[in-house]
Amino acid sequence: MAPRPPPSSAPSNRQAVRPIVLLAPPLPGARHTCGLTLSPVKRGSRDILATLKHQCDCPPRSISMGEYVASPRVATGTDAHSFTATEAHALLRPESCHAIVHVAPHETTHTATSTAATSTAATAAAASSATSSLWGSTFTLTNTILGSGTLAVPFAIASSGWLLGTLLLLAIALTTRYSVQLLLAASDRAGAHCAKTYESLGHYTMGAWGTRVAEFTFISGGFGTLVSYVVFVTDLVAAVAGVARADKWLVTLALVAAVVCPLSLSRQIGKLWLASVLAILSVCYVVAFVVVALLLAVDATGRSFAVAPGVQAVRFEPGSVYTLTLLISAFACHNTALPVYEELQDRTLPRMNRAVGSAIAVAFGLYAAIALCGYVQFGAATQDNILLNFSATYVAQHAAVRGPLLVGQLCMALALVLTTPIAMWPFRSCVLSVYLRVKNGRQTPSHRATYREYVTVTVVSLVLIATCSIFVPSVKIPLSIVGSVSGSLLIYILPALFYLLQATGPIWSRKHTGPLLMLGAGVVVGTLGLSVTLYKLYHE
DSSP, X not given: OOOOOOOOSSOOHHHHOOOOOXXXXXXXXXXXXXXXXXXXXXXXXXXXXXHHHHHXXXXXXXXXXXXXXXXXXXXXXXXXXXXXXXXXXGGSOGGGTTSOOOSSTTSOXXXXXXXXXXXXXXXXXXXXXXXXXXXXHHHHHHHHHOSGGGGGHHHHHHTTOHHHHHHHHHXXXXXXXXXXXXXXXXXXXXXXXXXXXXXXXXXXXXXXXXXXXXXXXXXXXXXXXXXXXXXXXXXXXXXXXXXXXXXXXXXXXXXXXXXXXXXXXXXXXXXXXXXXXXXXXXXXXXXXXXXXXXXXXXXXTSSXXXXXXXXXXXXXXXXXXXXXXXHHHHTOOHHHHHHHHHHBTTOOHHHHHHHHHHHHHHHHHHHHHHHHHHHHXXXXXXXXXXGGGSXXXXXXXXXXXXXXXXXXXXXXXXXXXXXXXXXXXXXXXXXXXXXXXXXXXXXXXXXXXXHHHHHHHHHHHHHHHHHHHHHOSOXXXXXXXXXXXXXXXXXXXXXXXXXXXTOSSOTTSGGGHHHHHHHHHHHHHHHHHHHHHHHHHHXX
């Protein structure tokens, strides 16, 4: 055998070969972008615009309520007759596709083959309908959180002091983040077909009782929110126009009758969704205005900030409960979280958690800025609408804020007026869903209401909203009631129940400590908040 040649120190042919890259000369007139054509800012702006376009084209049916599949807890009970056999496949969880489900004695059973095929087709259809990017989902959730409640956050902080109030603001932001995670995890456990909305998840986990609780939460919370919108707009318009306090009811009636009612009667909201852009821009402008106003407010010597009298780090009194109730209502986004989760591209729980965390972080930053700057500037005199603190006397002393203040008041008033018909949609849909169930004796989607029923519910609701807006002494009352009743249910109690009712193993185990604490906190906050709010209302 021939001896093996010694290894050569020269590199092999394979190692010696180097790719030859031919660089083409740049085209005439071409720009060198350095790879920034899809920068995060540009891509995020494009995704947000795509999300707005999708919302503008959203049909009324997609906002309809009363559409959900039968709960397995009542599938053979009295409610089974209101669901057809074609919906039986949705009763199955993803891991139990080999079972046979009987919807009712007279319904046809579905075999494993047909169920799996139907489930696969439905999953593919759901994936194809996912149109929202991470940026778009974050924008939608941020827009849901930010609103008129931003104007009341300084008063909420003033009720407990700047240190305790800021700590409570952070605690509520973190618990809201955790409760949304529980809600999304409960939705994943129920399956993509069973939990597309908050209402459907309640029906899936608790049956008819869950439906009733979800309806009560949406109706009471929506009504209180709409009342606060009208009160905010009335106060802003009256401040700009110089209307006396005794004549504010005329402003309320004029706004509701001439603007809100005609816009709310349309069954195509269309470009009104663009009001969400105006609303979020107005909120950002008001926050910046309050911060700049603090920088301009100097004492008589002109060398330091003028800290208003009454500023405290910690404050304990019955009115401190407003900090909890107002901040809870200010962070609510749970009714939007599930629809946004359904439309998220490449939908995963960690990806959705990023969108939720980003939205809550943005809201926390804006809330902390306007709260601390507003409270330091006005102290114990901080009102439940921070823009009302910039009175005629204040403007006379600080002439530089006259123009920016007027712009902020008008933009915020216009944004709230245009947002009110949008906020009317889920509230009215829930009322119509309840009405049609009572009328027909079975669950009926709200979009099947006749135009006469649609108009009647809208007009009656607006009359009640306007009446409450006239007699409510302050906007903190409806917002506090919304936070203590609807907020505690929507944010704390129901997400914990949705998760625990689908949990495996003993509920009182260590791994369920978080949901159990959320459930207990919701009961305590709801009971205490409502009791103290009613007590304060009685004495004020």
